[in-house]
Amino acid sequence: MEIIQTYELTKYYRSGLFNRKNIQALEKVSLTINEGEIFGLLGPNGAGKTTFVKLVLSIALPTSGKAKVFGLDIGTTALKENCGYLPENHRYPSFLSAANTLKFFGRLNGIPNSELNGKVSSLLELVGLKDWAKIKTKKFSKGMMQRLGLAQALINDPKLLFLDEPTDGVDPIGRKEIRDLLLELKAKGVTIFLNSHLLSEVEMICDRVAILNKGRVVRIGTINELTAHKLIYTIQLSAPISDVIKERLRSSLLRADFYDNKVIVELRDTSELNFIIDLLRNDGIGIESMTQQKTSLEEYFIQLVKGEKEN
Amino acid sequence: MFRFTVEEALRKGTLVFYFAVASFILVLFALGIGRLPNDPDMVALFGSPLARKSLHDFNVVEFILIMLHQQSVGAILLFGIFGIAGLIPSMLEKGTIDLFLSKPLARAELLMARALGAVTGVAINLIYFFIGIWIIFGIKLEVWHWGFLSSVIYVVFAFFCYYSVVAIVGLITRSTGFSILLAFMFSIISWGLELREKGLYRLWDNIVYHRLLDGLYYLTPQLNAMIDNSTLVVGRHPFIPGQAEFVITPFICSFFSTCLIYALSIWYFSRQDY
Numbered sequence: 413m414e415i416i417q418t419y420e421l422t423k424y425y426r427s428g429l430f431n432r433k434n435i436q437a438l439e440k441v442s443l444t445i446n447e448g449e450i451f452g453l454l455g456p457n458g459a460g461k462t463t464f465v466k467l468v469l470s471i472a473l474p475t476s477g478k479a480k481v482f483g484l485d486i487g488t489t490a491l492k493e494n495c496g497y498l499p500e501n502h503r504y505p506s507f508l509s510a511a512n513t514l515k516f517f518g519r520l521n522g523i524p525n526s527e528l529n530g531k532v533s534s535l536l537e538l539v540g541l542k543d544w545a546k547i548k549t550k551k552f553s554k555g556m557m558q559r560l561g562l563a564q565a566l567i568n569d570p571k572l573l574f575l576d577e578p579t580d581g582v583d584p585i586g587r588k589e590i591r592d593l594l595l596e597l598k599a600k601g602v603t604i605f606l607n608s609h610l611l612s613e614v615e616m617i618c619d620r621v622a623i624l625n626k627g628r629v630v631r632i633g634t635i636n637e638l639t640a641h642k643l644i645y646t647i648q649l650s651a652p653i654s655d656v657i658k659e660r661l662r663s664s665l666l667r668a669d670f671y672d673n674k675v676i677v678e679l680r681d682t683s684e685l686n687f688i689i690d691l692l693r694n695d696g697i698g699i700e701s702m703t704q705q706k707t708s709l710e711e712y713f714i715q716l717v718k719g720e721k722e723n
Numbered sequence: 724m725f726r727f728t729v730e731e732a733l734r735k736g737t738l739v740f741y742f743a744v745a746s747f748i749l750v751l752f753a754l755g756i757g758r759l760p761n762d763p764d765m766v767a768l769f770g771s772p773l774a775r776k777s778l779h780d781f782n783v784v785e786f787i788l789i790m791l792h793q794q795s796v797g798a799i800l801l802f803g804i805f806g807i808a809g810l811i812p813s814m815l816e817k818g819t820i821d822l823f824l825s826k827p828l829a830r831a832e833l834l835m836a837r838a839l840g841a842v843t844g845v846a847i848n849l850i851y852f853f854i855g856i857w858i859i860f861g862i863k864l865e866v867w868h869w870g871f872l873s874s875v876i877y878v879v880f881a882f883f884c885y886y887s888v889v890a891i892v893g894l895i896t897r898s899t900g901f902s903i904l905l906a907f908m909f910s911i912i913s914w915g916l917e918l919r920e921k922g923l924y925r926l927w928d929n930i931v932y933h934r935l936l937d938g939l940y941y942l943t944p945q946l947n948a949m950i951d952n953s954t955l956v957v958g959r960h961p962f963i964p965g966q967a968e969f970v971i972t973p974f975i976c977s978f979f980s981t982c983l984i985y986a987l988s989i990w991y992f993s994r995q996d997y
Contacts, residue, residue, distance in 0.1 A: 425996065471824040472996035489827050497825035503818040505727070507734055516727055520826040564822070574825075 415572055415603045416445040416468060421477035423463050423627075437463040439627040440477065450594060450604040452614040454709075455624035456717055461607045462500060464624070465574050469497060481572065493521070496570035498561045500577045500607075506550035510541055510560055513549055514567055521568040535563040540589065554581030562590065566597075573597065576607045591617055615639075615709040625717055639712050643679040644705040647688070650698030657695050661688065676705070724828070724836035725843070728810060732844020735806035741798060745852040748791075752859045766864065784864055785958040788871045791856055792957045796878050796950055799849055800910065803882060804889060807841040808902040811893035820997040831989040838890045838985070839883075846879045870957050877953035877974065884944035884977045885910070887984040894988050912939075913946040944980050948973035 420440040427433050438460040445451045453461045466472040468479055470487045484491040504513045514532040523531065536542045539559040544552070552560065558581055565573060575594075579587040587610075594604055594617055608614050614621060615635055622632040631638060644667075652673060653661075661668040664687065667678035677688060685702075692699060707715075732738060755769040766773045766783050773783055814820060814837055823833055853875040861867040888909045893902040915923055919936045955969040 466821070466997070469825045471821050473994070489829055492825060492827040495825065497822070499818060499821040499825070501818045502822055503816060505731065507731070517822070517826070519726075520724065520823070520828060522827060 413447040414444050415447050416443065416479070416481050416605070418443050418464075418468070418479040419477055421464070421467055421479055422475050423460070423467055423472065424475045436627050438467070438624075441624070441627070441629055443622060443629065443632070445603060445605060447603055448598065448601050449619040450598050450606060450617050452606045452608065452618035452621035453624060454608070454611065454614060454621055454713060459624040460627040461624055462576055463627075465497070465499075465576060465605065465607065469495065469574065493568065494571040496565035496568060496573045498558075498565040498573075498575045498578055500580070502557070502561050502564075504549045504557070504560065504564075506548065509546050509548050510536060510552070511545040513560065514563055517564045518567045523568060531567065535566055538566075538593070539563045540586070555583055555586055558582050559586065559590075562593070570602065572603045572605065574605045574607075577609065578606070579608070579610060579613060587613065611710040611713055612708075621709070623713060623716060631716060635709060636706075639706045639709055642705070642707070643682065645677050645679065645685070645702055646705055647675050647677065647692075647702050648700040649673045649675065649692065650700055651696075653692070653697060654695060657691060657697075660691060724823075724833060725840045728837050728840025729843045729847070732807050732810060732841050733847065735809075735844070737802045737806035738844060738848055741802040741806070741848050742851070744798070745795070745848065745855070749852065749855040749859065752856065753863075756859065757863050782958065784860065784866045785868070788856070788860065788868055789954060789957050792871065792874055792878075792954055795849065795852055796953070799845060799878070799882065800885070800950075803845040803848075804885075804903060804906045807844060807886070808889050808893065808906060809899035810837060810841045811890050812897050812899045812902065815894070815897045815997065817997075824997060830993045834890070834894075834989055834992050835985065838886060838988075841890075842879070842883045842886050845882055849875055849878060849882075868957070874953045874956040877949065877956055880974060881944075881946060881949035881953060881977070884949065884981040885946050887944065887981045887988070891984055891988045891991070894992055909943070910946055913943065916940040916943070917945065917947040941976055942980050942983070944977040944984075945973040946977075949977055 419442055421438055421442070422440055423436075423438040424434040425437055427435055441460070441464060443464075453464060455461050463472060467474050468481060468486055469492065474486075479486045481491045482494060505516070508516060511532050514535060515528050518528045518531065519525075533542070533545065536545050539562050541556065541559055541563065544556065549557070549560065558578060562575075562578060565575065578594075579590050582590060591613060594606075598604060598617075606614065606618060618635060620632065620634050621638065623630050623638075650673070653670060653675065658668070658670055661675070661677065665677050665684060666680060667676075669676045677684075679685065689699065757767055759765040759767050759770075759772055762772075766787075773787075811834075814823065814833075824830070853872060857868065857872045860871075885906070889902050889906045892905045893899070896902065916936060916939055919933075919940065923936055924933055952969050952971075952973060955967075
């Protein structure tokens with residue numbers, strides 16, 4: 413089931429008081445986010461990631477295009493009852509304690525007071541701020557503010573969670589805890605929309621990602637689809653290969669590099685794998701393993717964005 | 724949002740200062756005002772006789788209440804605006820407005836809760852002072868001046884209307900400084916428009932210009948007229964001859980112009996990107 417559907421969502425911001433200019437933030441972005449998945453939106457600074465979330469939550473208004481969340485048109489106040497949002501650089505009233513901040517946002521979500529106390533203390537425990545419940549937020553570090561922000565986003569038990577750089581300023585242990593929490597939420601059926609610069613984290617938890625550049629979606633797919641785009645395989649062998657076989661592989665394949673009991677090959681298509689297997693087996697060489705080489709998401713992202721820039 | 728804004732407004736330094744000054748004045752009157760034991764008709768402050776409670780047309784108690792009313796209104800217009808002018812711009816700050824707008828609240832509801840909360844924060848201070856004075860004068864002088872007590876309703880209403888100007892300026896400029904500056908400019912303009920027949924009309928003897936001034940007067944909250952009329956609810960100033968009778972018209976006109984300004988604010992707010 414689709415939780416978010418956008419159709420050619422476009423946003424231009426106007427700048428300048430007298431000489432008004434249109435600045436493109438998003439250009440015809442069509443995306444579908446399915447129920448229960450963790451979806452990552454990646455892109456360089458200014459690519460339009462935050463704008464996308466703002467449009468979906470009606471914090472900013474689209475120039476053109478349509479979007480639906482839970483089947484409701486964006487702009488419908490009711491759809492926000494099931495959404496949680498952790499914005500980037502969020503601010504909380506400095507005169508409120510952590511517990512009162514959560515109570516305040518809980519009330520804004522329409523949660524009755526009778527339910528709030530229990531919910532607030534369990535959320536503070538969940539994000540590791542139980543001992544800080546009565547401390548005013550002005551004394552909180554960046555990492556603690558992120559944890560509080562996450563608790564705030566979860567106060568209404570959302571079915572759809574938008575997180576903009578959720579681990580920004582959080583220490584490595586805290587990041588791991590947040591990742592585990594997100595996976596736990598996913599297991600409960602929560603759909604998570606994640607904006608992050610930390611590609612290694614996105615790679616670890618996202619089911620699908622879209623890459624935005626200059627307001628356009630340039631790639632979308634699962635992590636595997638994006639990172640295993642080249643047919644490069646590492647084949648671990650039981651014995652070294654003879655020179656005759658080496659020569660046949662070199663002449664038949666795009667690339668073949670040989671190391672003691674290992675060969676790295678680049679293929680034109682996967683049917684060439686059978687040719688390699690037959691050739692090696694006929695020569696009496698056992699195949700111990702065969703793995704497709706992957707580029708990391710970060711490498712892929714940099715190549716893609718650089719390529720787009722050059723084009 | 725309303726409750727939160729009231730709490731935020733009450734914590735503002737200028738309103739805390741107003742509260743402290745108001746409390747100090749209340750304590751002064753509670754300790755100092757009274758009647759001379761040997762002359763119950765004589766009003767005294769810390770044992771020093773001021774005047775008889777009523778002497779011909781001059782009612783000293785009413786005079787003191789008028790003075791207190793005028794001073795407290797002047798102070799609240801100053802401290803109140805300084806205190807709460809920033810509440811709308813602070814709501815619009817990046818990182819704050821994103822959170823508010825992501826909640827299941829209509830933008831109109833958010834803005835009005837913020838504006839009403841801000842005005843309520845000021846109203847609590849005003850009501851505290853007026854009720855305090857009313858009780859002190861009632862107990863110590865046996866003068867239960869209902870006019871003085873009810874005048875606070877008119878003052879709060881005037882402040883609510885005045886705040887509509889501050890709110891729309893804060894919404895458009897997103898600046899506390901601009902909101903305060905324009906609020907004070909508006910209070911001067913309101914005074915100028917109130918007295919336009921004696922002043923601004925004479926600058927240019929042109930009917931279009933005169934009607935334009937009239938239009939401005941009726942389209943904006945008539946702050947000066949409302950404050951003057953709220954004082955008349957307490958009583959007539961003994962040293963200002965030829966005062967007009969209390970009229971409700973400025974309150975009615977201001978109610979409509981305030982509704983118009985808040986409607987414009989909501990329209991503007993609902994069309995903005997944050």
